[in-house]
Amino acid sequence: MTKPLSSVIPSCTWSRPIGLGWDKPYTVRYASNIDDGPWHGMPLGGFGAGCIGRSSRGDFNLWHIDGGEHTFQNIPACQFSVFESDGKSAQAYALATESPENDSLGAWKWYPASTATEETGTYHALYPRSWFVYENVLQAELTCEQFSPIWAGNYQETSYPVAIFNWNAHNPTNAPITLSIMLTWQNMVGWFTNSLKSPEVEIRDDGSPVYEYQPPLGDSQDNYNLIVENAEYFSCICSRVRGDESVAEGDGSWCISTIKQPQVEVFYHTRWNPEGTGSDVWESFAADGSLPNYQDASPASENTQIGVAIALRFTLQPGETLAIPFVVAWDFPVTEFAAGINYYRRYTDFFGRDGDQAGAIASTALTQYKTWYKNILAWQKPIIDRPDLPDWFKMALFNELYDLTSGGTLWSAASELDPIGQFAVLECLDYRWYESLDVRLYGSFGLLILFPELEKSVIRAFARAIPHSDDHQRIIGYYYTIGAGTTTAARKVPGATPHDLGAPNEHVWEKTNYTCYQDCNLWKDLGSDFVLQVYRDFLLTGADDVQFLADCWAGIVQTLDYLKTFDLDGDGILENSGAPDQTFDDWRLQGVSAYCGGLWLAALEAAIAISDILLKNNLGDLGDLAVQKSTYETWLAQSRTVYQEKLWNGQYFRLDSDSGSDVVMADQLCGQFYARLLGLPDIVPGDRALSALQTVYDACFLKFCDGEFGAANGVLPDGSPEKPNATHPLEVWTGINFGLAAFLIQMGMQDEAFKITAAVVQQIYHNGLQFRTPEAITASGTFRASTYLRPMAIWAIYLVMDSQKKI
Numbered sequence: 001m002t003k004p005l006s007s008v009i010p011s012c013t014w015s016r017p018i019g020l021g022w023d024k025p026y027t028v029r030y031a032s033n034i035d036d037g038p039w040h041g042m043p044l045g046g047f048g049a050g051c052i053g054r055s056s057r058g059d060f061n062l063w064h065i066d067g068g069e070h071t072f073q074n075i076p077a078c079q080f081s082v083f084e085s086d087g088k089s090a091q092a093y094a095l096a097t098e099s100p101e102n103d104s105l106g107a108w109k110w111y112p113a114s115t116a117t118e119e120t121g122t123y124h125a126l127y128p129r130s131w132f133v134y135e136n137v138l139q140a141e142l143t144c145e146q147f148s149p150i151w152a153g154n155y156q157e158t159s160y161p162v163a164i165f166n167w168n169a170h171n172p173t174n175a176p177i178t179l180s181i182m183l184t185w186q187n188m189v190g191w192f193t194n195s196l197k198s199p200e201v202e203i204r205d206d207g208s209p210v211y212e213y214q215p216p217l218g219d220s221q222d223n224y225n226l227i228v229e230n231a232e233y234f235s236c237i238c239s240r241v242r243g244d245e246s247v248a249e250g251d252g253s254w255c256i257s258t259i260k261q262p263q264v265e266v267f268y269h270t271r272w273n274p275e276g277t278g279s280d281v282w283e284s285f286a287a288d289g290s291l292p293n294y295q296d297a298s299p300a301s302e303n304t305q306i307g308v309a310i311a312l313r314f315t316l317q318p319g320e321t322l323a324i325p326f327v328v329a330w331d332f333p334v335t336e337f338a339a340g341i342n343y344y345r346r347y348t349d350f351f352g353r354d355g356d357q358a359g360a361i362a363s364t365a366l367t368q369y370k371t372w373y374k375n376i377l378a379w380q381k382p383i384i385d386r387p388d389l390p391d392w393f394k395m396a397l398f399n400e401l402y403d404l405t406s407g408g409t410l411w412s413a414a415s416e417l418d419p420i421g422q423f424a425v426l427e428c429l430d431y432r433w434y435e436s437l438d439v440r441l442y443g444s445f446g447l448l449i450l451f452p453e454l455e456k457s458v459i460r461a462f463a464r465a466i467p468h469s470d471d472h473q474r475i476i477g478y479y480y481t482i483g484a485g486t487t488t489a490a491r492k493v494p495g496a497t498p499h500d501l502g503a504p505n506e507h508v509w510e511k512t513n514y515t516c517y518q519d520c521n522l523w524k525d526l527g528s529d530f531v532l533q534v535y536r537d538f539l540l541t542g543a544d545d546v547q548f549l550a551d552c553w554a555g556i557v558q559t560l561d562y563l564k565t566f567d568l569d570g571d572g573i574l575e576n577s578g579a580p581d582q583t584f585d586d587w588r589l590q591g592v593s594a595y596c597g598g599l600w601l602a603a604l605e606a607a608i609a610i611s612d613i614l615l616k617n618n619l620g621d622l623g624d625l626a627v628q629k630s631t632y633e634t635w636l637a638q639s640r641t642v643y644q645e646k647l648w649n650g651q652y653f654r655l656d657s658d659s660g661s662d663v664v665m666a667d668q669l670c671g672q673f674y675a676r677l678l679g680l681p682d683i684v685p686g687d688r689a690l691s692a693l694q695t696v697y698d699a700c701f702l703k704f705c706d707g708e709f710g711a712a713n714g715v716l717p718d719g720s721p722e723k724p725n726a727t728h729p730l731e732v733w734t735g736i737n738f739g740l741a742a743f744l745i746q747m748g749m750q751d752e753a754f755k756i757t758a759a760v761v762q763q764i765y766h767n768g769l770q771f772r773t774p775e776a777i778t779a780s781g782t783f784r785a786s787t788y789l790r791p792m793a794i795w796a797i798y799l800v801m802d803s804q805k806k807i
């Protein structure tokens with residue numbers, strides 16, 4: 001008998017009774033933002049390969065197959081089902097707790113949902129693994145463990161478009177039990193691409209740009225299904241007849257596959273109707289666990305849907321256990337941005353580009369999945385076993401990595417310039433542009449720690465983009481929302497660090513600054529963010545990739561020179577303009593600000609450190625390097641004094657120098673956090689940093705709703721709002737809270753750090769926000785900007801704790 005991969009589900013998983021709903025889940029703050037509801041489960045699939053998701057009620061409902069685009073709906077024909085008989089009676093269930101809304105599959109019987117008083121099983125998740133444990137319905141003990149081959153430092157299998165479902169069946173009774181597990185799948189080839197090849201971009205009510213996405217769901221004409229098998233494996237392939245040899249976005253194949261075992265009978269059906277009653281597969285399956293073994297590979301006609309099914313039937317003697325692996329693989333090799341701009345995905349470096357490799361990917365998975373699983377365990381186990389980390393933290397630490405799979409992720413095929421390809425994750429599903437630099441200042445820590453070469457590829461893309469320009473004038477959404485008339489600005493000014501690496505409807509990596517809510521050329525944090533991330537990525541990935549620093553140096557010089565132009569009074573430190581010109585892009589800062597000024601100081605320190613390294617290694621023009629270093633030292637000496645004099649009020653650092661605000665800003669000392677993280681000199685005295693942090697903890701956390709939600713971005717010292725109708729100051733930003741917690745630990749306030757972190761984690765994972773963590777939550781139970789990049793800042797907490805542990 002095949003032994004199960006793991007008999008123990010870690011105690012630190014996120015868990016939920018199967019099918020149990022939420023009494024009062026968070027709802028979206030703005031009607032124009034995406035709100036799919038709370039039924040999100042851990043996504044399955046490799047980075048940049050497209051992904052699928054299965055919720056805690058058992059339905060497959062997330063389809064991020066088209067790079068950068070979001071499709072969320074239950075496709076009922078994609079489902080596992082189970083048949084059980086003890087020889088006296090039999091029962092069969094499709095293993096989702098909700099029947100289809102369109103009244104299809106009426107012959108199927110759906111698994112009973114848990115209630116508040118009786119559970120029918122439990123869903124567990126610890127990315128990249130998740131489990132369904134079925135209880136109190138079947139006589140057999142049945143568990144399905146799901147995973148994809150994702151583990152730290154792996155730049156091959158992590159890109160694969162595949163999900164493994166390893167079923168573990170055990171007979172605890174004193175009589176034989178016959179079981180059959182069926183996997184059905186709809187042929188969805190051709191469904192996941194935008195029918196609108198040049199969608200018009202509009203400005204919506206929150207001022208952000210948006211375009212319409214219309215995937216041709218249900219367009220299955222010319223799709224066909226066939227069986228492929230050998231002595232080891234049995235597979236059903238879903239494909240489509242192509243009119244020519246070219247492979248476009250949406251072209252490709254699906255495969256469901258399993259291993260042949262001597263004691264297991266294999267049944268199949270290659271052409272059943274997912275829009276009908278489902279009796280063509282259910283009648284025989286519910287009777288005895290079989291299928292009619294029907295084959296038909298003819299292409300579907302117009303307005304016809306076709307599905308495939310594999311059922312595995314076996315009998316367990318008392319006490320006997322059997323593992324049954326299934327695999328779902330897909331091969332959609334092309335991601336199209338604007339019409340005609342196509343990129344091949346990273347996994348095609350290993351499987352080719354013809355779109356017919358789903359079967360080969362599935363076979364590879366069935367051959368290697370046990371090794372993959374061991375690699376995942378080897379990566380996770382040291383963290384899972386750490387006694388100094390509470391279970392809820394371990395849970396969130398791993399599960400927040402979900403965004404690397406389902407965040408519209410791109411990972412292109414390798415090239416001479418980019419030997420492991422280019423990588424990018426959306427800011428979020430509502431703000432659909434890639435790798436927003438201000439957001440990833442905190443949100444990139446997970447990528448940095450676990451996949452450092454991907455992290456450096458992102459920063460190299462920013463370095464390449466800094467000198468570019470784009471004079472195209474466009475409407476700035478913020479002015480649109482406040483009724484200021486038509487105010488336009490150039491898309492990209494040379495020397496300015498771009499806000500983002502572009503959007504999936506244009507040309508990612510080549511056409512930057514997609515967002516137009518604000519004029520990003522005026523932002524006062526982006527250049528500093530870039531410099532700090534360059535030095536961070538060098539230092540925390542071994543401090544030996546000096547060529548990486550050399551590759552980024554020209555961009556550092558250009559962006560610091562550009563930022564210095566915002567020092568209007570020549571005192572060495574830049575001033576904010578009074579418009580929202582930084583990551584808090586609804587929050588006006590005036591004059592020298594604690595946030596942007598602190599980042600500027602830390603960035604100058606980092607640039608000085610980088611210049612020293614380049615000088616030591618004789619990389620670049622040594623004369624120019626020496627001049628630039630001297631310049632940065634002069635600016636730093638000037639601005640350090642100004643920062644203290646203008647902003648320190650004896651207890652904390654003022655929001656800014658010119659607005660007169662007494663607000664306590666939660667992230668006021670982000671620059672100090674980064675300086676300490678990178679071993680640079682403090683930008684403020686340690687006692688002042690500690691006093692400011694204690695004030696932030698007291699005002700923004702303890703006095704804001706009694707610490708129930710986390711730390712608000714900015715309130716008065718007594719915890720009250722400066723402006724009750726303000727947006728960003730009164731939101732709790734999940735990623736900012738995790739970054740603040742890392743800073744607290746850095747300053748010896750670990751208890752306080754974990755109280756803030758625990759509050760935010762509880763809000764996310766107890767209120768239906770799991771696997772779609774938003775940027776912001778509010779005290780009224782609303783959220784904004786789901787599936788956000790910044791919450792992976794929780795890995796900054798781990799990094800600081802780990803570094804302190806090693807000292």
